[in-house]
Amino acid sequence: MMVKLGILVAVAVFLETVSAASLGVVYTEGGMVEGKNIRIGLFRRMDVFKGIPFADIPGRFEKPKRHPGWDGILKATEYRQRCIQVNLLMSDTRGSEDCLYLNIWVPHGRKVSTGLPVMVWIYGGGFLAGGSMGANFLDNYLYSxxxxxxxxxxxxxxxxYRVGTMGFLSTGDSDLPGNYGLWDQHAAIAWVNRNIRSFGGDPDNITIFGESAGGASVSFQTLTPHNKGLFKRAISQSGVALCPWGINKNPRRFAEEVALKVNCPTDQNMAACLKMTDPALLTLAGSLSLSSSPDHPIVWNLFLSPVIDGDFLPDEPSKLFHNAAAVDYIAGVNDMDGHLFTGLDVPSVNSPLLDTPIDDVKRLLASYTKEKGQAGLDNAYSTYTLNWGSNPSKETIKKTVVEIGTDYIFLVPTQAALYLHAANATTGRxxxxxxxxxxxxxxxGRPYPSWMGADHADDLQYVFGKPFSTPLGYWPRHRDVSGYMIAYWTNFAKTGDPNKGESVPVTWPRFTSTEHQYLExxxxxxxxxxxxxxxxxxxxFWSSVLPNLPISFSE
Incomplete structure (x- = not known):
């Protein structure tokens, strides 16, 4: 019996090897590329391409241009460097200006795949950092x-795509118009649309998805008039164009600060000088200040973000939703997305031994509502303390701080984007x-309190299947939630309906202008x-009550 089984296994392996599905050398507009073919199961293989250029090395503060192409076969087997950016400590830079590359994973069954739906990932990192491969731990890349x-x-x-000074510095005029990082994303999406058929993909069924600044980028890509017809669907995780950090309303002021740091003038010669400055110095000059308090929340330190340039973004994002009328759209947040930020602004939130003073709640709300002065603070405070009773617990006060940050930075703008998408949609769901x-x-005994929900970026490990690829680090329940998310996300990419395809635990209803339904x-x-x-x-409160209060001139 064992001998027979052994023969059967040997025959199966032989047959699989003989019929191993692989694209081999792929022809693209720039030339021929060859990736790596790996086995991922019986009769399942995958072609992996890393480091395919989608544009030429970008000119400083210029839109990306098409790649001139190459001779011979490009071996696409290694990730390329991320775009130049500050390191985690903001003390040095890493990466390169030669960074406009993409990576592709193509699954095959017994035969080489054709006509597959395509999902294009845009990473987050506050428009300051990040890479197409994500964080790396022992060769286990987050965005594999x-x-x-x-x-x-x-x-x-x-x-x-370019980040930091190189991706988003703007003088607010034609000298340095800004949004170079958004143009890079657009160039990559357009390249995928033109070339993905050669990799077995369907150019008419592309979904873009991203998280945090990547989620906001996805939102911007749906709103710009430049992407008409390039993709069909979009998913924004913890970030939309309407977030308070999504648009820099006064880019000139920050450009002048950067210029002074690198010894450039702030007059009409500023742009010319900045274009000739060392990229590492420029990048460091645009780093984020990590000092924050309830009076000056860290979210306000994100100066290097997109701008309304009259080109990529011809108007305020809230007025551009007609451009997304035919795009199917998922948007959502983590229930404690604001924790990462408010934990820096109000450190006592994470300390079980320290009380969080009620005064810190008031100071944070005063910062977020400062345009409306005392009336803004009074309304906000009464809204958030309505269920406190006369003697709120330590935990209640701490959770309220996290809720305030989550609502202001992520949840309310995301709801506003969903309202606008649904109101403007024609065929888009x-x-x-x-x-x-x-x-x-x-x-x-752990660094975070026991009442912690899902922090900012907690969703990434589940969407990218880490509980499956590194099973020792997770419990079965984590594999459950990862399986659910991958099923919803890929069903949506295939059909525009997250419920159609792989089985899902709950039917996810559509969000409509009257129902406002959501899935937890x-x-x-x-x-x-x-x-x-x-x-x-x-x-x-944030979308109707606060905006209708009179502006306070006592500032």
Missing amino acids: GQEIADRGNVIVVTLG TYSYLFSQPNRMGGI INSKMNKNYVGQKMRMRYVH
């Missing part, structure tokens, strides 16, 4: 597309979610996790 591609049977593409799988660092995603989800009008009282 392998698990999504394999489990969802889609092609995954990850792209590089709209879906809303709240991700609430608790952070794995929360609990007794976590490992325990069932039909009771479909909700309506997410945090309505707070959304109403």
Whole structure:
């Protein structure tokens, strides 16, 4: 019996080897490329291409240009350098100006794939940092597309784009118009649209998705008039164009600060001088100040963001949603997205031994509502303390601080974007979610409090299937939530409906202008996790009550 089994296995392996599905050398507009073909299961293989150029080395503060091409076969087997950016400590730079490359994962069954849906990933990092491969731990890259591609049977593409000073510095006029990083993303999406058929993809079924500044970038890509027809669907995770950090309203002021730091004049010669300055010096000059307090929240230090340039963004984002009328759209947030930020502004939030003074709650709200002066603060404070009672617990006060940050920085702008998308949609469908799988660092003896929900960026590990690729680091419940997210995301990429395709635990209803329904995603989800009008009282406060208060001139 064992001998027979051994023969059968040997025959299966032989047959698989003989019929091993691989694209081999692929012809692209720039020339021929060859990736690496790997085995991912019986009769399942995958072609992985790393480091394909989608544009030429960009000119300083210029839009990207098409790549001139290459001779021979380009070996696309290694990630290329990320775009030049500050390191984590903001003390030095890493990366290169030669950074406009993308990576592609193509799954195959017994035959070479054709006509697969395509998912294009745009990374986050506050428009200051990040790379197409993501953080790396022991050669396990965060943004490896392998698990999504394999489990969802889609092609995954990850792209590089300029960040920091090199990607977003702007004088607010034609000298340095800004948005170079957004143009890079657009160039990559256009390259995928033109070339993905050669890799077995369907150019008429492309979904773009991203998180944080990448989620906002996805939102901007749906709103610009330059992407008509290039992609069909979009997913914004924890970031939309309407976020308070999404647009820099006064880019000139920050450009002058950068110029002074690198010894350039701030007159009509500023742009010419900046173009000739060492890229590392320029990058460091645009680094983020990490000092913050309830009176000056860290979210206000994000100066290097997109600008309304009259070209990529011809108007305020809220007035551009007609451009997304035919795009299917998912947008959502993590239930404690603001924790990463408010934990810096109000450090006592993470200390079980320290009380968080009620005064810190007031100071943070005063910062977020400062245009409206005392009336803004009074209204905000009464809204957030309505359920406190006369003697709120230490935990209640700390959670309120996190809720305030989450609402202001992420949740309310995302709801506003969903309203506008649904109101402007013609054929485009709209879906809303709240991700609430608790952070794995929360609990007794751990760095975060036991009441911790999902922090900013907690969703990434699940979307990219880490509980499957590094199983020892996770519990079965984490594999459940990862499987759910990959199924919803890839079903949506295939059909525009997250419920159609791989089986999902709960039917996710559409978000409409009247229903405002959303799905709460976590490992325990069932039909009771479909909700309506997410945090309505707070959304109403930030989007209706506060804007209608008179502006305070006492500042």
